[in-house]
Amino acid sequence: MAAKFDLNDDGVVVIVGSGAGGGTLGNELAQKGVKVVVLEAGPRVEMEEFVNNEWESFSQISWLDKRTTSGSWRVAKDFAGLPAWIVKAVGGSTIHWAGASLRFQEHEFKTRTHYGELAGANLLDWPITLAELEPYYAKAEYKMGVTGTNGIPRLPGNNNYKVLAAGAKALGYKEFHSGNMAINSQERDNRASCQQIGFCFQGCKSGAKWSTLMAEIPKGEDTGNLEVRSDAQVIKIEHDASGKVTGVLYGDKAGNVMRQKARVVAVAGNSIESPRLLLNSASTMFPDGLANSSGQVGRNYMRHTTGSVYAVFENPVHMYRGTTMAGIVRDEAKLDTSRGFAGGYEMETLSLGVPFMAAFLDPGAWGRGFTSALDGYDHMAGMWIVGEDMPRETNRISLHATEKDKFGMPIPNVHFDDHPNDVAMRNHAFKQGSALYDAVGATRTIHTPPYPSTHNMGTNRMSAKASDGVINKHGQAHDIKNLFVSDGSQFTTGAACNPTLTIVSLAIRQAEFIADQMGKREI
Amino acid sequence: MRTIDKRLKVTRRNFLKSGAAAAGVTALATGTVVIDPNGAWAMSAKTLKPDTMVTLVRMARDLYPHDRLGDIHYARAIEPYDAKAGADETLKRLIEEGISGLNQAAQAKHASPYAAVAEEGDRVALLKSMEATPFFQKIRGDMVVAVYNQPEVWTKLGYEGSSAEHGGYIHRGFDDIDWLKDA
Numbered sequence: 001m002a003a004k005f006d007l008n009d010d011g012v013v014v015i016v017g018s019g020a021g022g023g024t025l026g027n028e029l030a031q032k033g034v035k036v037v038v039l040e041a042g043p044r045v046e047m048e049e050f051v052n053n054e055w056e057s058f059s060q061i062s063w064l065d066k067r068t069t070s071g072s073w074r075v076a077k078d079f080a081g082l083p084a085w086i087v088k089a090v091g092g093s094t095i096h097w098a099g100a101s102l103r104f105q106e107h108e109f110k111t112r113t114h115y116g117e118l119a120g121a122n123l124l125d126w127p128i129t130l131a132e133l134e135p136y137y138a139k140a141e142y143k144m145g146v147t148g149t150n151g152i153p154r155l156p157g158n159n160n161y162k163v164l165a166a167g168a169k170a171l172g173y174k175e176f177h178s179g180n181m182a183i184n185s186q187e188r189d190n191r192a193s194c195q196q197i198g199f200c201f202q203g204c205k206s207g208a209k210w211s212t213l214m215a216e217i218p219k220g221e222d223t224g225n226l227e228v229r230s231d232a233q234v235i236k237i238e239h240d241a242s243g244k245v246t247g248v249l250y251g252d253k254a255g256n257v258m259r260q261k262a263r264v265v266a267v268a269g270n271s272i273e274s275p276r277l278l279l280n281s282a283s284t285m286f287p288d289g290l291a292n293s294s295g296q297v298g299r300n301y302m303r304h305t306t307g308s309v310y311a312v313f314e315n316p317v318h319m320y321r322g323t324t325m326a327g328i329v330r331d332e333a334k335l336d337t338s339r340g341f342a343g344g345y346e347m348e349t350l351s352l353g354v355p356f357m358a359a360f361l362d363p364g365a366w367g368r369g370f371t372s373a374l375d376g377y378d379h380m381a382g383m384w385i386v387g388e389d390m391p392r393e394t395n396r397i398s399l400h401a402t403e404k405d406k407f408g409m410p411i412p413n414v415h416f417d418d419h420p421n422d423v424a425m426r427n428h429a430f431k432q433g434s435a436l437y438d439a440v441g442a443t444r445t446i447h448t449p450p451y452p453s454t455h456n457m458g459t460n461r462m463s464a465k466a467s468d469g470v471i472n473k474h475g476q477a478h479d480i481k482n483l484f485v486s487d488g489s490q491f492t493t494g495a496a497c498n499p500t501l502t503i504v505s506l507a508i509r510q511a512e513f514i515a516d517q518m519g520k521r522e523i
Numbered sequence: 524m525r526t527i528d529k530r531l532k533v534t535r536r537n538f539l540k541s542g543a544a545a546a547g548v549t550a551l552a553t554g555t556v557v558i559d560p561n562g563a564w565a566m567s568a569k570t571l572k573p574d575t576m577v578t579l580v581r582m583a584r585d586l587y588p589h590d591r592l593g594d595i596h597y598a599r600a601i602e603p604y605d606a607k608a609g610a611d612e613t614l615k616r617l618i619e620e621g622i623s624g625l626n627q628a629a630q631a632k633h634a635s636p637y638a639a640v641a642e643e644g645d646r647v648a649l650l651k652s653m654e655a656t657p658f659f660q661k662i663r664g665d666m667v668v669a670v671y672n673q674p675e676v677w678t679k680l681g682y683e684g685s686s687a688e689h690g691g692y693i694h695r696g697f698d699d700i701d702w703l704k705d706a
């Protein structure tokens with residue numbers, strides 16, 4: 001039975017956000033007997049309520065509160081009010097996510113060492129290594145039921161994957177398969193097997209896809225140690241005279257502001273909202289925001305170097321049938337600076353339905369050049385590029401000077417400029433993507449610019465030294481012992497792979513640390 | 524491989540509002556009924572001028588021309604503007620002034636209102652010259668959603684829409700591609 005805790009209970013761990021980081025941390029702590037209140041800004045929408053309709057689903061679960069953009073990235077022009085495409089609901093963006101679950105490569109924890117000093121990039125080695133995270137990666141893969149690990153068979157490749165694989169083979173690529181996906185290829189963990197429904201982004205209606213909504217949160221609730229309070233947007237984290245955090249203020253559905261006391265606060269609102277909350281919690285003691293003595297809160301915002309390649313063929317493909325992300329080519333993910341850039345990228349199949357394809361294929365385009373591509377919709381195959389982008393101090397989340405949301409909290413501005421390394425990588429990936437499809441007879445390939453950010457990272461980075469970042473190797477604030485960051489904003493650098501497996505692994509590891517420190521009364 | 528029947532079933536819904544028979548503009552108690560000159564669609568206009576609706580439908584097709592789509596699909600995308608303009612004076616002005624600007628440009632160049640300019644290329648050139656205006660941006664931004672958010676348009680383009688209620692594609696051709704030499 002789900003727990004219910006008192007607002008004045010100062011023994012609980014309060015977690016802000018119920019997504020990949022927050023939802024996992026909540027369950028892990030609850031399993032260890034720690035009392036947890038997860039405050040989630042969005043509503044609780046259950047699997048049965050999800051809809052196989054792109055725009056309808058978008059308005060059902062997306063974070064649509066106003067945000068502004070600046071910088072030279074194309075998203076600021078194409079989607080000025082929508083810098084990121086993420087979820088506001090119990091389960092966070094794990095409702096939207098496609099399920100690709102990849103480990104970082106060893107060198108990707110040490111980019112400053114391996115890439116050297118890159119002008120305009122704020123590279124830094126992570127304070128942890130692959131070896132340290134490996135046991136947690138293994139736990140996360142087991143928990144999430146990742147295909148291709150733990151003896152779990154890979155998913156069968158769909159049409160979109162078969163085109164990708166044929167092209168990869170023709171180009172001489174070696175490492176391609178139907179992915180390491182947190183999607184059941186067979187019944188497991190009381191969740192069904194994938195029905196190849198094809199609406200993974202709209203919340204999987206079969207439960208085959210792992211999400212904190214379907215997997216972590218119900219398990220945590222069953223322990224009787226976890227309460228998930230939905231429609232509860234945290235506005236401010238409070239602290240006492242000693243500088244320890246004491247609880248949070250949140251706005252509820254009725255518009256009231258409530259105070260929940262806490263022994264520990266963990267912030268997991270995704271990489272735009274987490275720094276926004278820390279910055280908005282400024283006080284006389286912490287005038288620049290909580291945990292911000294380094295000045296790095298909100299900075300080093302990363303979103304992966306992305307783009308898509310869609311190809312039209314003489315014959316039908318029907319790429320929309322089956323899993324949205326149905327396979328991957330990993331050959332370009334390696335570190336090989338002879339290509340003219342540091343870092344690497346993955347090519348992953350991606351499919352959009354007609355409504356989103358129209359909106360995203362070439363934002364702003366119209367006329368026959370555009371519509372002739374859509375006329376070939378059922379003859380299309382598509383891929384998404386996921387590359388490591390360079391952290392930059394100036395790419396940042398900041399509080400809007402004048403505009404506020406309904407709780408009086410300043411709205412966030414998202415500033416991003418591509419680093420020249422990002423541009424070189426994207427161009428390389430576009431070229432390779434076209435070559436791959438040309439090799440199987442594409443009659444036309446289209447280079448689609450980045451969508452609003454789905455991977456948001458880095459804005460409360462981990463660092464060995466307190467002067468370089470916001471949190472230590474356990475996600476604990478350098479400045480405040482009982483304040484943690486538990487989502488993708490912890491990332492020191494972003495690696496050439498999808499972030500969620502790493503977020504979940506860090507959350508499992510962090511839960512061990514928090515429980516241990518609470519036991520020792522260190523926090 | 525399982526391909527899709529892209530023919531639409533013939534329904535009375537080819538008319539947005541039933542009861543309209545002859546081409547032209549008819550006044551009814553409920554408002555003015557605008558009927559497409561070719562009889563492909565009809566809709567009522569209470570706030571926007573009948574000519575404005577006809578011109579918007581033409582513009583929608585010129586923005587997103589698909590020769591396999593009948594005018595009805597563009598008319599459906601345009602129809603909600605009338606009610607929206609009824610509730611929003613700024614939008615009403617944006618549309619009426621935008622259309623009037625478009626017609627003036629058409630008159631100056633082709634001595635004809637926009638919707639009657641015969642060549643698509645000429646109409647596109649007129650649109651191109653207005654591309655930076657808020658009116659153009661508003662209509663384009665709305666149409667790229669409204670034209671493509673219609674299940675009948677999905678069928679025409681070969682997209683099958685919602686699939687969970689059909690058990691997904693696991694038994695309906697998720698991997699049935701048959702023309703790759705080396706898959």
Ligand SMILES: Cc1cc2nc3c(=O)[nH]c(=O)nc-3n(C[C@H](O)[C@H](O)[C@H](O)COP(=O)(O)OP(=O)(O)OC[C@H]3O[C@@H](n4cnc5c(N)ncnc54)[C@H](O)[C@@H]3O)c2cc1C
Nearest residue numbers: 017019020021041092093098099100234269487488498500
């Ligand atoms: C379409 C799409 C596809 C994706 N595919 C993949 C993929 O295949 N593989 C992969 O690894 N990743 C994928 N991702 C990314 C993945 O979803 C995110 O990286 C991950 O969910 C981020 O976890 P998080 O904990 O940082 O934030 P989230 O999961 O976004 O959770 C944050 C939660 O915090 C809540 N919140 C925010 N602010 C507050 C506040 N002030 N008070 C209370 N609650 C708050 C939000 O409402 C949200 O529910 C995808 C994302 C999208 C959108």
Ligand code: SF4
Nearest residue numbers: 194195197198200204
């Ligand atoms: S394709 Fe599989 S994972 Fe995706 S929504 Fe369907 S059942 Fe769920």
